[in-house]
Structures are given as structure tokens and as C-alpha cells.
Amino acid sequence: MSDIKKFMYVNRRAPYGTVYALESLEVVLIGAAFDQDVSLAFVGDGVYQLKAGQDSADADQKNFSPIYQALGDYDVNKLYVEQESLDERGLTLEDLMPLTYEDEDDDWAEKDSIKVVSRAEMAELMDQQDVLFNF
Amino acid sequence: MSILHTVNKSPFEKNSLDECLTHSMDGSAILLLEDGVYAAMQGTNVEADVKAAMAGKKVYVLGPDVKLRGLSSDRIIDGIETVDYAGFVDLTESNDKVQAWL
Numbered sequence: 507m508s509d510i511k512k513f514m515y516v517n518r519r520a521p522y523g524t525v526y527a528l529e530s531l532e533v534v535l536i537g538a539a540f541d542q543d544v545s546l547a548f549v550g551d552g553v554y555q556l557k558a559g560q561d562s563a564d565a566d567q568k569n570f571s572p573i574y575q576a577l578g579d580y581d582v583n584k585l586y587v588e589q590e591s592l593d594e595r596g597l598t599l600e601d602l603m604p605l606t607y608e609d610e611d612d613d614w615a616e617k618d619s620i621k622v623v624s625r626a627e628m629a630e631l632m633d634q635q636d637v638l639f640n641f
Numbered sequence: 642m643s644i645l646h647t648v649n650k651s652p653f654e655k656n657s658l659d660e661c662l663t664h665s666m667d668g669s670a671i672l673l674l675e676d677g678v679y680a681a682m683q684g685t686n687v688e689a690d691v692k693a694a695m696a697g698k699k700v701y702v703l704g705p706d707v708k709l710r711g712l713s714s715d716r717i718i719d720g721i722e723t724v725d726y727a728g729f730v731d732l733t734e735s736n737d738k739v740q741a742w743l
Binding site: 519520521522523524550551558559561562565567569571594596 | 649650651653654675676679682683684685686688704705706708709710711712713716725
């Protein structure tokens with residue numbers, strides 16, 4: 507299966523102010539149909555995409571954060587969040603949406619999709635990829 | 642001549658907030674909206690800059706944009722006033738002009 511490549515989608519922007527975050531999700535969902543090794547990185551303002559409690563009741567934009575909950579069903583279950591980016595924004599893992607997937611290799615046990623990694627670890631993860639997309 | 646300054650970019654991605662803070666006079670009003678609302682939150686790397694500006698300027702944040710982004714109102718920096726769209730209109734009306742730091 508050497509034709510499986512490692513794809514990483516690097517999300518660096520806040521949701522809503524620009525269309526990058528939503529466009530990234532669209533491409534990830536399309537790409538999920540091709541059985542590649544997919545991971546998502548959230549760095550800089552990208553960490554705001556995963557903020558819990560997004561609510562469009564008073565705004566005229568659609569709250570698209572529920573789509574992140576569906577990623578696990580598409581075998582997109584490696585979401586790396588950079589610790590330093592959280593720190594700079596006064597956020598912790600507890601401020602983010604809990605995202606999970608069912609591990610088919612472990613009797614469908616429910617596991618967390620989000621992994622918090624350091625900036626140095628993120629650089630290594632990027633180095634290991636075959637293809638990188640920035641949004 | 643009072644100015645309403647608006648900032649709609651994230652302070653971590655663009656320098657719009659910094660340019661606004663360094664080019665606004667005491668007595669002016671600053672409204673944070675869209676991705677600019679991230680600057681209104683406690684615990685960020687720009688909190689000290691915002692607090693320093695509040696010594697002479699009145700800072701507002703647009704509530705619907707805070708809520709859309711999942712930010713909690715109880716973590717907005719003390720002293721920043723939350724306004725709705727009607728409040729945005731009032732600010733526009735009560736100041737002589739608007740400078741939008743895009």
C-alpha cells in the first residue's frame with residue numbers, strides 16, 4: 507500500500523472573519539474519500555476554529571463548527587493542536603470542542619481526536635508529511 | 642473631533658489593532674468586531690496593550706461576534722463594554738467620524 511500518502515491540512519486562521527476555515531473543511535471532506543493518511547494541524551489563529559460554544563443565534567453567519575464533530579466518521583481523527591498557540595490566546599484544551607472517533611482496530615473504542623503538541627513536535631509532524639495544504 | 646475606530650482583524654494575524662492603538666487620541670472610542678473581538682479576551686498576549694489603551698480611550702466589543710466565535714462574555718477584559726448592532730449604530734452616530742482599521 508505504498509500509494510498511500512500522508513496529507514496534512516494546516517489551519518492557521520480564525521473562523522468566520524475569512525472563508526479559509528470553512529474552505530479547509532470542504533477540502534478535507536472531499537479528500538477523505540481517497541483513503542489517504544490525513545491529519546489536520548491547528549496553529550496560530552487556527553486553534554480558534556475548535557473553540558467550544560460557537561453560536562450563530564445573534565449573527566447572520568452559519569455556525570459550521572458541528573462539521574468538526576463529523577470528521578471522525580470520515581476516518582479523519584488526527585487533529586494536532588499547538589500548545590504555544592493556545593497559550594498565546596489564553597486558551598486551554600478544555601476550551602475546545604471535545605472531538606472523538608471510534609477506533610476500528612480497538613473494538614470501536616471511543617478515543618479523542620485532538621492531540622495537543624508542542625511547536626517543535628508540530629514542526630516534526632510537518633516534516634514527516636508527503637503533502638501539505640495551508641489554509 | 643471624536644473618532645470611532647473599528648478593528649475587525651485578529652491581533653495575532655494583522656497589525657490593525659496595534660496601528661489603531663498607536664494612532665488614536667485619548668477620548669476616542671474603539672470598537673472591536675469580527676475577528677477583532679479576540680483582542681477583547683482576558684489572558685491573551687495582547688491583553689496588556691488593550692488595557693493600557695483603556696486608560697484614555699473607551700473600548701467596546703460587538704456581542705454577536707463574541708457569541709458566534711464561542712467566546713464567553715465573562716472572559717472579556719473588565720471595563721470593555723459589550724454592544725449589539727443597535728449599539729454599533731449609536732456609536733457611529735455619537736462620534737463625528739469613523740476610522741475603519743481594515
